[in-house]
Amino acid sequence: MTVPNLMRAIDPARPGGPDVLEIVERPVPSPGPGEVLIRVHAAGVNRPDVLQRMGLYPMPPGASTILGLEAAGEVVALGDGVDSLAVGDPVTALVSGGAYADYVAAPAVQCLPVPPGMRFAEAATLPETWFTVWANLHDLAHCQSCESLLVHGGTSGIGVTAIDFARLRGLDIIVTCGTDAKCEAALAKGATHAINYRDGDFAPIVRELTGGRGVDVVLDMVGGEYFPRNLASLKDGGRHVSIAFQKGGRLELDISFVMRRRLHVTGSLLRPRSVSEKGELAQALKTEVWPHFADGTLKAHLFREFPLEQAEAAHRLMEQGGHIGKIALTLTSAGG
Structure with missing residues (x-):
């Protein structure tokens, strides 16, 4: 296919509310050595996108100012040295920015195959949360079967992915949620217990649920007063x-x-990591997790998708917290 010179993109000129998310024209990137160019069919929407839009999430050096950390689509061009992928391959990729656009350049080692039978909008919701959960619960926390885990935001993208990780690893997982309905949704997705954090301090409840012992691991996205x-x-x-x-x-x-x-007490950020580190995470996911999408043990948790033109509405939904799972943007002109 012929790759155009210009593309649609969401590249806010200034920090602000969701209303700054307007479509603009930007040059189509060229894949550098070790990279591929992806014709984007869908992009995942994540909390860091909201923070970056607000001017509260500093980008790593060299990252695109175009929003978006995960994209799914087809490979349309290869950079020098890429032999692991071919033009036409359907992939989903973790990127350091640039996914809210018709085309994005991604390191080949950060690309994963779209699982069989999965739509691009679903596949676009996998990389950010799975890279994060694997890096922190497997690599940092060394979670083992029969251990117990506490995760806040049980119906967020990270939350539902952590529930899936716990199911794969044989962990008991306690989650906190903001409503009784979300607690029920988390239980339906496989959480062992769900606590409505609006009912009071969760710590005594966690200890009660664990027979006074406490959990082995806490995965925290909240900080502040949650820390003690x-x-x-x-x-x-x-x-x-x-x-x-x-x-x-x-x-x-x-x-x-x-x-x-x-x-x-430890922690990590995903976005500043090197390409080689992210490539190692991708390889681990391809080996340990991706087969479970193929056999039906795992599925994507796509709550709602919006066309790129409605990125503002997607961000408003993210900010309101009414979603269970992930949100995606679809790019219809790219065949999505």
Whole structure:
């Protein structure tokens, strides 16, 4: 196919609310060495996109100012040195930016095949959450079967992916949600227990649910006042992993409590990692997780899709928190 010189993109000229998400024309990127050019059929919508739109999420050096961290589509061009993919291959990819556009360049090692029978809009919702969950629960927390896990935002993209991870690994997973309906939805997706955090402090409930022991691992996206409650929810020797801090990143830590309980406190960010690190994550997912999409054990958790022209509505839904699972943008002119 002939690749045009210009494409549609969402590239806000200034920080602001969802109304700044207007379609503009931008040059089609060229794939560099080790990269492929993807004709985007769909792009996942994630919390970091909202923060970047607001001017609150600094981009790593060299990242595109076009929004979007995950895209699904077909490979239309290969950069130098790429022999693992071919033109025409359907892929879903983690990118450092640029997915809200008709075309995006992606490192070949960060591309994964679209699972058989899965639509592009569904496949576009997989990379960001699965890379994040695998990097933190497998690589950092070393979750083992028969352990227990506490995850906040049980019906968010990370939440439903963590539930799937727990199902694959044989973990008990306790989630917190903001409504009784979301608690029911999380249970339906496979959570062991779901707590409505509006009912009060979750830590005593977690300890009660675990027979007074506490959980082995906490995966936290909240920070702020949740941090001491998370530590109180852990068993002796438990592991706390931070991946975001929606309620604030400056935390007060009673180090003597950590020392007495022999707790491990760690965390990570995905976007600043090197291409080689992300490539290793992709290879692990391809081997350990992707076969479960093919055999039906796992599925995408697409809540709603919007055309690119309605990116503003997609971000408003994300901010309102009314979704269960993931949101995607579709690019109809790219065949999506």
